[in-house]
Amino acid sequence: MSKMNILLVDDEDIVRNSLSILLSRMNCNVIAAKNAEEALTEYQQYEFDLVLTDFKMPEIDGLELLKKIRGIDDQAIVVMMTAYGSIENAVAAMRAGAFDYLTKPCSVGLMEVTLDKVRRYKDMRDQNKHYLQQLTEQFGFGNIIGKSRKMQEIYGLIQTVADTNSTILITGESGTGKELIANAIHYNSHRKNKPFIKLHCAALSEGVLESELFGHEKGSFTGAIRDRKGRFELADKGTLFLDEVASIPMATQVKLLRVLQEGEFERVGGIDTKKVDVRLIGATHRDLAEMVAEGTFREDLYYRLHVIEIKLPPLKERQEDISMLIEHFLDHYCEQNNKERKVFSDAAMSLLIDYEWPGNVRQLENVIERSVVLSRDTRTITTEFLPEELKRVQSKNEIFREDRTLKEMVDRYEKEIILNVLNERHWNRSDAARVMGLNRTTLYEKMRKYGIQIPDQAR
Ligand SMILES: Nc1ncnc2c1ncn2[C@@H]1O[C@H](COP(=O)(O)OP(=O)(O)OP(=O)(O)O)[C@@H](O)[C@H]1O
Ligand SMILES: [Mg+2]
Structure with missing residues (x-):
């Protein structure tokens, strides 16, 4: 385990000396300061894992020092040493953000326990920082x-807008x-280490939605067997993401508006x-906006939600991003x-880039996931591994090429339709003819005209 760096502050030489020896034996690096001023100079110069300070000191006392240090670094860990019996000093220190307090004279055992507590706390904090960093990378x-x-x-x-408190509406x-x-907004805001809560509002009935949003009290409806916090309470100090807000019923919209305006609400069945x-x-x-015009979405709520709108373009409007x-x-x-x-073959790549991507x-x-899986160990993914809807576009582009006459286009289109129907009907010619409103002879004639061959397995 790495050594802990401790800043020890006490105006009495004897306490400084004895504690320095004790802490060095406990695998710590100690820098000792005899007053708050000296301590602050040291603090700004080095990095400390822990500040261990006496409470009663002439001029600036331990409590003032604590406040000053936490002013410089709100993550600083400060342990206050107070005289035996002065519990109110200990309480004041804890209120001001001390990590813990020790009563003097400090026993070896208690000192060990305290150092251990600091270590575990720091480990946990570092771990959280690490997770947060991962999340930020993932969602930044x-x-x-x-x-x-x-x-x-x-x-x-x-x-x-990320680091403001404004309500944001994302459309697309x-x-x-x-x-x-x-996600990116939350993890780029000062709320990033507070909860990020999501709720999908579609497909929830009004009652369920309200209890999800605002929580409920025991007994407020059949099935409410205990008090339950809603998403607003869970998201306190953090961010709440409401997906598909358009499907929130009018009655619930009123309550939502109130939270947005006043920051307050009651649980279902509650009075507080x-x-x-x-x-x-x-x-x-x-x-x-259209729903407001139709009267299915409240105008006042719309304006509250719509403070800032982020409109995401459909993929086809940013075709240059497709290859990336x-x-x-x-x-x-x-x-x-x-x-x-x-890699994709050139033909596959051009299909992917030209497609309209309605989804x-x-x-x-x-x-892409599908084609990676279906192509197994082939390194180059060809068009055969792409879904039908992409290939249809290819034939459409091919049919309506500018250098063709109308007659040529119509013929090619007809051939395409016949091929599709035959495929769908598993090459059952009578069936296909019936679907297209042709008699069998006409179908055979057209197949001959367009050179449509019946595949071996369908003969
Ligand atoms: N610009 C982008 N870069 C990388 N991945 C993206 C991008 N846009 C969307 N995705 C991915 O596409 C998928 C769909 O995105 P997301 O769920 O955010 O869409 P949505 O707009 O919420 O869709 P819906 O309205 O259907 O809920 C996700 O897997 C997401 O990671
Ligand atoms: Mg979504």
Whole structure:
């Protein structure tokens, strides 16, 4: 275990000397100061794991020193030594943020216990810091892919608003990354080491939603067998992410508005008013302004939520980001599946880039994961591992090429339709003919005209 660096402050030579010897024996580096002034000079010069200070000292006393040190570093660990019987001094020290107190004269045993407590606390704090760092990396900007102008504007906006308390509304089609952005906002705000609570509001009935949001008291409805905190209480001092805010019923909207305006609410079935400090981020793929016009969303709530809006563009409007996203997801899914890094063939790549991506980034991610898995040990992923909907686009682009006449386009389109129906009907020609409203002879004629061959396994 590494040595602990201790700043020892006491005006009595004999106490300083004896404690210095004692602490050195306990595997500590000790710097001793005989008054608060000296202590502060030392404190600003070196890094200490612990400040051990006497309470009663001439001029600046231990309590003042404690406050000054915590003013410099609010993470500082200070243990106060007080004379036997002066419990009110100990209490004052604890109130001012002391980590612990010791009564003088300090016994060896008690000193050991205290040092051990400090060590364990510091370990825990370092570990939390480490987790937090991991989370910040995972959900910070680093993880949001895209260099397009639109995305850069969004990064700028996040940077400006993350560390404020403003309510934020994130809008965008499904799969554009709304939740990802909400994460980035929380982990880039001063609330980052406080809770980040999420609630998906769709698919919850009004009663369930209210009890999820505000909590409930025992007995307030059948099934409420004990008091329960809601998401607002759980998110106190932190951030609450409400996904799909558009599906919140009108009655609940009123209550939500009140929390946003006054920061207060009551639990379902409760009478006590609860106060919370919560930063709210809402998300929706619907057009709230339109819902306000239709009368299905409260206008006052809309304005409260809409203080700052982050509009995420659909993927097709930032086509230049597609190849970066592909690389990112290829890295990720090859690694996750223990495969050597794969590449897409040129044809596959152009299909991926030209596709419209109605399901946006989520759909792209799924297509890549799927193709990494399906292509097994092949290193180059070809179009055969891409889903049908992507390939249909290819044939469409091919059909409507500018150098074709209308007749050529129609013929090619007809061929495409016939092929699709035959495939869907497993090459049952009578069935396919019926679906297309043709008789069998006409179907055979067209197949001959377009050179459509019946596959061997369908003969
Ligand atoms: N810019 C991006 N960079 C990297 N990954 C992204 C990006 N945008 C979205 N993703 C990924 O795409 C998936 C969908 O994103 P997310 O869940 O945030 O979308 P959403 O807008 O909340 O969708 P929905 O409206 O359907 O809930 C996630 O796995 C997310 O990590
Ligand atoms: Mg979402």
